Amino acid sequence: MSAGLGLSLAAMGAFFVAYLWEQDRAARVTHGWPETPCEILVSTVERAGVSQHGAPLFRFEVRYRYEWGGKSRLGDRVRRAKSIESADRDRTGSWQRRYPVGSRAVCYVNPDDPAEAVLRRDTRAALYSIWFPALFVVGGLGIAWRGVRD
Structure with missing residues (x-):
């Protein structure tokens, strides 16, 4: 036993x-992805539905432009795995404050697929x-x- x-x-x-x-x-x-400068084009907090407890969910949406291989490219991911969602609007809003429209940031580009980039590892x-x-x-x-x- x-x-x-x-x-x-x-x-x-x-x-x-x-x-x-x-x-x-x-x-x-x-x-292992190299970093490159990027410019934040869109930075918003959107309502994304309702949590399992009935509270409203908020999602951080971002769009940024970066250069790779001599081409201008667009990215929209903070992390590789998932979007940034929370029932706490202030928590989601902290991402918007961290990446305001027009600001410069660093993004990390997948060298095997330069269309894939993230703001945070x-x-x-x-x-x-x-x-x-x-x-x-x-x-x-x-x-x-x-x-x-x-």
């Missing part, structure tokens, strides 16, 4: 270790948390080993 419990804990821990590792791998991609915070599910892997394997041994 304890062997089964241990293996279950180890399997759940391994699932989350793999998930966090993949999140970090995806974030690492943008950290993805965070690698997932890797900082990977130790916690790894404890479940180690602990679960210890419980399983002890259960088999007894």
Whole structure:
């Protein structure tokens, strides 16, 4: 019985270790992209529907122009993975204040696909948390080993 419990804990821990590792791998991609100056053309906060709790959702929308490979290009992504949405209008508005229309910023361009650019590199915070599910892997394997041994 304890062997089964241990293996279950180890399997759940391994699932989350793999998930966090993949999140970090995806974030690492943008950290290799070169930076280039860009100009903010549009910076607005739009109403984006309703949250699961019934509160209004707000989305930060941005458009910027950057040069790459001798061509002027347009971008609209803050991060690679998702848009910036929140039920807290002030929180979403902080992005608008950070990137006002007409301001200069730095964007990061995918050298393999220069049409893809972001204003912010993805965070690698997932890797900082990977130790916690790894404890479940180690602990679960210890419980399983002890259960088999007894």
